[in-house]
Amino acid sequence: MDILSKIESLLYVYEDTEWQRDNLENLINKLPKNVEFIKIENRKRAQAIGSQALYQLGRLQDVILWSTPIIDSQAYLWQAYAYFDLKNFSESLICIEKAMSLLDLQDWCYWKLYELKLCCVLYIDSDNIKNGDFDILRKEYEKLGDFCPIAIELLAALNWYKSSPFFKAHLYDYIWNLFINHFIEHKLINY
Structure with a gap:
């Protein structure tokens, strides 16, 4: 199972226990620092999964870095949350509106x-x-x-x-x- 699949599986049952948090942190640290270093065919999926994982870990600045430029619309959701938590309400509002219009x-x-x-x-x-x-x-x-x-x-x-x-x-x-x-x-x- 590749790293993205492992992260995705962990996120599916994520309850923020110490074990899950440590496991998620270890897995996310195995990914490159920027989604542009991921194979082109995996970038959209990597951006969506990585953004969610970084947000769950409270790494708000990393959510924004990982999901910029946005290539998967799911990243708008996690950027919206990250910007909101960082009190950057203008950017959050932009991402919220994009997420609401683009995502099911x-x-x-x-x-x-x-x-x-x-x-x-x-x-x-x-x-x-x-x-x-x-x-x-x-x-x-x-x-x-x-x-x-x-x-x-x-x-x-x-x-x-x-x-x-x-x-x-x-x-x-x-x-x-x-x-x-x-x-x-x-x-x-x-x-």
Whole structure:
């Protein structure tokens, strides 16, 4: 079994145990530092698998390096997450929009990206947020039921927004009342 297949197998059952983490780290370190050093016929697959593995390991800068230039659309997903975690919300927003338009995502993943997209806009340009954006998200999260992602990033964005120079009480109150209260009430987040 080649290294990429081993990494892919490990990612399929990945639960972030110390053993899995060490194993994944050892395997990823056997890959070249840049996807361009992989055989052309394997580059797309290598970029998708490597980006995910590096993200799981918390190697955010490496995710970006490994997946630039993007040759596999799956890399947009991992770049979006990496940029978001690095608080580069402008780049994250670009990658989120690409991932949402190019990838066939499971519903929970699509709506989690939609949530992250709204968070990015809240961080960089809250004037472009419409109340209806959050109405859509709440309705979709309700449809997901038990598969609904936890809105930790939205809660963090709202906490930041409360003390930002862009703060608008009506927008904050609207999002909080519509969305966060719903999650608290249904015990999807603790606050």
